[in-house]
Amino acid sequence: ATGKTSRVFFALWPGARVARRLHELGAEAHAECAGRRTRCETLHLTLAFIGDVSPQRLADLIAVGNCVEATPFTLRLDCLGGWRHNRIVWAGAQICPAPLAGLVERLNGALEAAGFAVERRPFAPHVTLLRKAHTQVSARCVEPIDWRVGGFALVESLQTSAGAHYRTLREWRAGE
């Protein structure tokens, strides 16, 4: 064992067009609430947060990803909201598509079977746009952003002085 751990999570990563639109929505939210914007290239939707794992457990996570079936779907991001407890402002979906709910359910099932701690709270699909917001956002509907989701990824989070950086460790295409 090397003792080297990685902080990882399963996520959906948008393509350039969706990321740009989310980043613009982040500008609008920032004008209202201030705080720290998520950089365009780091915008994502977390499916399952894992935390720090050893290289051995990382291999187990890849095995989990390998056995989880995903089908392509469209996620319509159409609302802006925030959470008071952690002062984040996010883009969310009024409707969680069944294939997304199913993907998260299968992922959590496989994670649990492999001995990983899973989230017990209901899945709340969101893309964090602002952190450390100074004020609460007025929750509202926004011009919908249709995100065609064609797969999911296992991502490593690297903390630097410039903020979080992310590295995709593995990607799985939906419907294959």
Ligand code: 2AM
């Ligand atoms: P957030 O955007 O709502 O803060 C990488 O840090 C990703 O994992 C982020 O999308 C973050 O969600 C999520 N995350 C970080 N720590 C978490 C935790 N303890 N529980 C659940 N999700 C977490």
